Amino acid sequence: MTFAPRNWTTGEVVTAALLNQEIRDQLNSIFDAWTSYTPTFTSSGTAPSLGNGTVSGRYMKVGRTVHVFIALVWGSTTTPGSGNLSLGLPVTGASSLPGALSATCTTTGTVNFLMGAAPLGNSTSSTGTIWFASPGTIGDWNAWAAGGPTLAAGDTVRVYGTYQSAT
Secondary structure (H helix, E strand, O other), X not given: OOOOOXXXXXXXXXOHHHHHHHHHHHHHHHHOOOEEEOOOEEEOOOOOEOXXXXXXXXXXXXXXXXXXXXXXXXXXXXXXXXXXXXXXXXXXEOOOOOOEEEEXXXXXXXXXXXXXXXXXXXXXXXXXXXXXEOOOOOOOEEEOEOOEOOOOOOOEEEEEXXXXXXX
């Protein structure tokens, strides 16, 4: 998809190929299927290990708007490493205030669902720190880190939303 429409000139012959390129192809790109990608799974400390867990993502980019969905399913051999955990984005964020993504954590433990958010930094290529609401303290948010929430095989972290890309 192009970012600017064609500049037509006086006397130019409009052909089917030009109309297809400028109108049909632009509209089709908006309605295309989402693109799959494999997000990175990283930490601000010792690297995590995905083990037999899975991480997958898909996105659609229209102009500078990126819609993204990421799912990390914890495996029995997945280890969090140390530090705050983050997931890679498909397209680098804008240089100024690219946005924030929503996050959820579904677990098999006592606290079985947590809501969260991932504020995006300038020119970022990953979610950065994902914050989850504390189940024990109303109004308290905790960074998603090796210490919590504690995940078991089959637990899922999902990150989704819309942000502005750098290009």
